[in-house]
Amino acid sequence: MRKKQYKIFAAIHLGSEMISMQIVQYRNLNNIKILEECNRRVRLGEETFKNKIIPFSMVNEICELLVGFKRLMTEYEVEEYSMQATTAVREALNRVFLIDQIYIRTGLKVTVIDLPEEIYTKYQSIRRTMKLDGLTGVDESMLMMDISSGGLGITFVKDNVIRYQQNLNIGVIRVKESFNRNQRSSMKFNQALAEYLSSTMGAVRDALKNEQVRYLVLSGAESELLLQMLGIEFKAGVIRIKTEQFMQLFKTVHALNLPQIIKVFKINEDIAELVVPTILLYEQLLALVQVQEIILTDDRFIDGICLLHIGPKTNRDYAAELEQEQLSLFHSIGRRYHYDEAHSRQVEKLAVAMFDKLGKHHGLDSHSRILLQATALLHDIGKYVSLRSHSLYSYKLLMSSDMLGFSELDKKIVALASYYHAHRLFSGSIHTDVEQMSPEIMPLVAKLAALVRLADAMDRSYKQKIKSCRVNVKNGVMKVEAVTREDLTIEEWTFASKASFFEEVYGLQAVLERVER
Numbered sequence: 001m002r003k004k005q006y007k008i009f010a011a012i013h014l015g016s017e018m019i020s021m022q023i024v025q026y027r028n029l030n031n032i033k034i035l036e037e038c039n040r041r042v043r044l045g046e047e048t049f050k051n052k053i054i055p056f057s058m059v060n061e062i063c064e065l066l067v068g069f070k071r072l073m074t075e076y077e078v079e080e081y082s083m084q085a086t087t088a089v090r091e092a093l094n095r096v097f098l099i100d101q102i103y104i105r106t107g108l109k110v111t112v113i114d115l116p117e118e119i120y121t122k123y124q125s126i127r128r129t130m131k132l133d134g135l136t137g138v139d140e141s142m143l144m145m146d147i148s149s150g151g152l153g154i155t156f157v158k159d160n161v162i163r164y165q166q167n168l169n170i171g172v173i174r175v176k177e178s179f180n181r182n183q184r185s186s187m188k189f190n191q192a193l194a195e196y197l198s199s200t201m202g203a204v205r206d207a208l209k210n211e212q213v214r215y216l217v218l219s220g221a222e223s224e225l226l227l228q229m230l231g232i233e234f235k236a237g238v239i240r241i242k243t244e245q246f247m248q249l250f251k252t253v254h255a256l257n258l259p260q261i262i263k264v265f266k267i268n269e270d271i272a273e274l275v276v277p278t279i280l281l282y283e284q285l286l287a288l289v290q291v292q293e294i295i296l297t298d299d300r301f302i303d304g305i306c307l308l309h310i311g312p313k314t315n316r317d318y319a320a321e322l323e324q325e326q327l328s329l330f331h332s333i334g335r336r337y338h339y340d341e342a343h344s345r346q347v348e349k350l351a352v353a354m355f356d357k358l359g360k361h362h363g364l365d366s367h368s369r370i371l372l373q374a375t376a377l378l379h380d381i382g383k384y385v386s387l388r389s390h391s392l393y394s395y396k397l398l399m400s401s402d403m404l405g406f407s408e409l410d411k412k413i414v415a416l417a418s419y420y421h422a423h424r425l426f427s428g429s430i431h432t433d434v435e436q437m438s439p440e441i442m443p444l445v446a447k448l449a450a451l452v453r454l455a456d457a458m459d460r461s462y463k464q465k466i467k468s469c470r471v472n473v474k475n476g477v478m479k480v481e482a483v484t485r486e487d488l489t490i491e492e493w494t495f496a497s498k499a500s501f502f503e504e505v506y507g508l509q510a511v512l513e514r515v516e517r
Helices: 044-051 056-075 087-091 095-106 115-132 172-177 181-185 189-200 202-208 223-230 243-254 258-265 269-288 301-314 316-336 341-361 366-378 390-399 408-420 442-457 489-506
Strands: 007-014 018-028 031-041 080-085 110-112 141-147 152-158 161-168 213-220 238-241 291-297 468-474 477-483 509-515
Touching: 007 056, 007 301, 018 056, 018 301, 031 056, 044 087, 056 095, 080 087, 080 301, 087 095, 087 110, 087 115, 095 110, 115 141, 115 152, 115 161, 115 213, 115 291, 115 301, 141 269, 161 202, 161 316, 189 202, 189 269, 202 269, 213 223, 213 269, 223 243, 223 269, 223 291, 238 243, 243 269, 243 291, 258 269, 301 316, 316 341, 316 366, 341 366, 341 442, 341 468, 341 477, 366 408, 366 442, 390 408, 408 442, 442 489, 477 489, 489 509
Parallel strands: 007 080, 080 110, 141 213, 213 291, 477 509
Antiparallel strands: 007 018, 018 031, 141 152, 152 161, 238 291, 468 477
């Protein structure tokens, strides 16, 4: 029998305003065909942001809809699927019951993703659209703003490197639900909301104040509404808009209250209530930096789900590109806290050399590898706050940072591994500001911390004496042959003193040997 040349994949998004499914047939990243799309508007966001729970009647409605989706998936012989839930489900206090009901009634598993993962998924789709349109390059700079129902992602990319990234809980529906109906109808609402948004984004304004931006790229659930108000036809791909058009729209909306907006723009009340938060958010974004051109794209979160499922599986270059982009973000975080880049890169190089020899025999996968790189690059950022307690402050700074594309659990693993690279894991004592580890993540944290501890020891002088190394594992010993013509006395002594933790975790004796070549 001839082997089938393509696969069928279904992406499902449980969003704050819409439940969507896209079924695609694919061979590779450049050969994707949409077979079916389904969209049903819901009010998950309004319920969650207002009442903190999803009512049972809505749970029932969602499950019935997904039963229909499952039937379609069967008809199309879907082989792979990913169902992801974003802000509304993520913040619902009863989300576990919704997820349980979905699984019981459909057999489908839901992944609830954190805001940095949500923004990253959409960001990747936008980046690909921009690249295909020839709008990315080494000399280009762009500020990407993704407004969802519950959040705002701000990503500054320059020379194809992420220079700044911040995610805020100020999405359109969340902002709307922060004010009651009387407040939203007031003639003073526009001014009050503008001041509220301006104060919220003060730190972002400070971070970007000296940056030159070629493109301001806007995306989000209300992009189509904005184009309608501007009198621009909505189309697929990239839409370019002059800044003056935006400014005129801002001026018009500022002078109107809710009933007047409904009349002037001929839209219903539900949509009109989203207009002011949307317009004022865009206005605040434009006030952050001077931009040469404004671009809107029609990319959706569900497009990003498909891209991130298919791309890394079928295209090695794309997978490598994603990894380099994530590493650029770690360096961006490190620069924010004035890390020692040469030392951090050396620790990363040495830790990865050991990982690549040990990983597959110790339950470590490619995702563990990128978490190790994050830990190695950022383990010392706490020195920005305190030299004496730097590992504690590395933990605190990492826990308070957004790591684009990583879950809260991923971030916690990196933060804890950074802390324990300088503390004994099994000593019984732990700083009150460091949370207790769950048994589920303890083995991974320990394995990452042990590798970073040894790699850090191999650059104890902070002089990057070791030019390269070769790692061998034999007869219960991991031997690291360090190539250098320099004296390694301090590194050898420090390595020996740190090796016992590695032995506890990996069950291997660790030996550092200097080799001249």
